[in-house]
Amino acid sequence: EVQLLESGGGLVQPGGSLRLSCAVSGFALRSYSMSWVRQAPGKGLEWVSAMSESGDTKYYADSVKGRFTISRDISTNTLHLQMDSLRAEDTAVYYCAKAVSWSRPFFDFWGQGTLVTVSS
Amino acid sequence: DIQMTQSPSSLSASVGDRVTITCRASQGISNYLAWYQQKPGKAPKFLIYYASSLQSGVPSKFSGSGSGTDFTLTISNLQPEDFATYYCEQYYSYPVTFGQGTRLEIK
Numbered sequence: 001e002v003q004l005l006e007s008g009g010g011l012v013q014p015g016g017s018l019r020l021s022c023a024v025s026g027f028a029l030r031s032y033s034m035s036w037v038r039q040a041p042g043k044g045l046e047w048v049s050a051m052s053e054s055g056d057t058k059y060y061a062d063s064v065k066g067r068f069t070i071s072r073d074i075s076t077n078t079l080h081l082q083m084d085s086l087r088a089e090d091t092a093v094y095y096c097a098k099a100v101s102w103s104r105p106f107f108d109f110w111g112q113g114t115l116v117t118v119s120s
Numbered sequence: 121d122i123q124m125t126q127s128p129s130s131l132s133a134s135v136g137d138r139v140t141i142t143c144r145a146s147q148g149i150s151n152y153l154a155w156y157q158q159k160p161g162k163a164p165k166f167l168i169y170y171a172s173s174l175q176s177g178v179p180s181k182f183s184g185s186g187s188g189t190d191f192t193l194t195i196s197n198l199q200p201e202d203f204a205t206y207y208c209e210q211y212y213s214y215p216v217t218f219g220q221g222t223r224l225e226i227k
Contacts, residue, residue: 107156112163
């Protein structure tokens with residue numbers, strides 16, 4: 001059974017950092033592309049970042065480029081999102097999502113989400 | 121970036137009704153479109169891919185169509201569990217983008 005479990009969310013001050021994790025089971029991270037998608041309170045879905053199956057290619061939304069970094073640990077089957085220089089507008093529920101493939105990134109499995117609140 | 125526009129933004133319907141939601145892309149995306157259902161406080165649930173292919177386990181009351189720039193999601197015989205927010209997503213190119221959502225409410 002495929003499962004994705006996010007952790008690491010919380011309250012952080014503007015300018016601060018946070019590292020999100022997504023522990024996956026039921027499949028191997030090295031075999032699938034993964035993305036982070038966020039949802040601000042009461043708003044729609046916004047894609048944030050993606051990593052290819054090989055891990056060699058990483059893409060970011062313009063809104064987070066230069067501040068967020070996607071990575072993974074194959075040994076623990078865990079995806080990460082390092083978030084630096086956080087802003088109020090980064091406040092959202094962050095979901096990790098498994099893509100069917102890198103070239104056709106629609107998402108067949110999602111985690112339950114972790115809430116990030118950026119506020120002083 | 122490819123912009124996705126859904127209409128309507130909200131929709132009221134009754135149990136047993138059939139409804140259609142539209143999604144329009146700002147440029148042609150062939151059939152690289154997916155649909156998701158989201159209930160309050162829950163993660164999105166994957167419904168349809170390649171505009172009209174039903175994900176395994178999704179009831180046949182859901183159907184999708186379209187190609188190029190115009191797409192539709194149709195839900196027939198609405199049941200209480202179908203009242204949720206629906207999103208389209210284009211995966212023709214990065215950055216993938218979502219429509220703003222259509223909230224389906226009980227009349």
